[in-house]
Amino acid sequence: QVQLQESGPGLVKPSETLSLTCTVSGGSVSSGSYDWSWIRQPPGKGLEWIGYVYNSGGTKYSPSLKSRVTISIDTSRSQFSLKLSYVTAADTAMYYCARSFTSGWVDGFDIWGQGTMVIVSP
Amino acid sequence: SSELTQDPAVSVALGQIVRITCRGDNLRKYYASWYQQKPGQAPLLVMYGQDSRPSGIPDRFSGSSSGNAASLTINGAQAEDEADYYCSSRDSGGDHGFGGGTRLTVL
Numbered sequence: 001q002v003q004l005q006e007s008g009p010g011l012v013k014p015s016e017t018l019s020l021t022c023t024v025s026g027g028s029v030s031s032g033s034y035d036w037s038w039i040r041q042p043p044g045k046g047l048e049w050i051g052y053v054y055n056s057g058g059t060k061y062s063p064s065l066k067s068r069v070t071i072s073i074d075t076s077r078s079q080f081s082l083k084l085s086y087v088t089a090a091d092t093a094m095y096y097c098a099r100s101f102t103s104g105w106v107d108g109f110d111i112w113g114q115g116t117m118v119i120v121s122p
Numbered sequence: 123s124s125e126l127t128q129d130p131a132v133s134v135a136l137g138q139i140v141r142i143t144c145r146g147d148n149l150r151k152y153y154a155s156w157y158q159q160k161p162g163q164a165p166l167l168v169m170y171g172q173d174s175r176p177s178g179i180p181d182r183f184s185g186s187s188s189g190n191a192a193s194l195t196i197n198g199a200q201a202e203d204e205a206d207y208y209c210s211s212r213d214s215g216g217d218h219g220f221g222g223g224t225r226l227t228v229l
Contacts, residue, residue, distance in 0.1 A: 108155035
């Protein structure tokens with residue numbers, strides 16, 4: 001079955017760029033009508049959608065993060081990536097990658113990675 | 123953006139029925155999806171669409187919607203259902219959002 005695995009540094013300095021990669025196994029990022037999302041969760045808080053990339057390479061970002069976010073896809077490696085620039089302590093969170101589906105008025109995030117904790121600290 | 127509101131906490135006696143509600147204007151047009159999150163785990167999709175359960179989700183979970191509200195109902199709550207539950211939906215611009223989450227306690 002399809003599995004997602006996040007990877008990247010667990011510690012990032014303030015004002016630097018957070019970079020994470022999600023590797024998709026058991027399937028391909030270019031197969032089917034799925035989008036590939038990043039979602040984060042600060043410690044003790046709720047979920048926040050960051051954005052997604054279509055298998056065509058198009059993107060959609062959260063308005064609140066749009067100026068700092070870049071999500072890209074590498075179909076040859078079956079990976080998609082997140083870059084978040086100019087990070088602050090407020091960006092400290094568990095970062096999840098997830099597969100999302102849409103069909104008419106129905107959508108959802110049906111497969112999630114286990115998450116990777118990123119701490120922003122000097 | 124998709125702004126969704128949930129009650130912060132709900133409790134239910136073991137074996138009883140509990141309903142968790144999510145409200146937002148976007149729910150008048152788009153269905154909510156629901157996620158169960160237990161401590162230290164990634165969220166798990168438990169309901170989507172009008173009343174669709176992913177494979178492996180017990181049939182005691184059901185969904186419904188009316189107007190600007192969507193609900194997740196657990197008919198016969200079990201101890202293992204104790205978790206945080208989040209609703210999610212998108213808006214007409216394609217942006218997604220999550221509710222603030224509801225902590226379910228099974229007594």
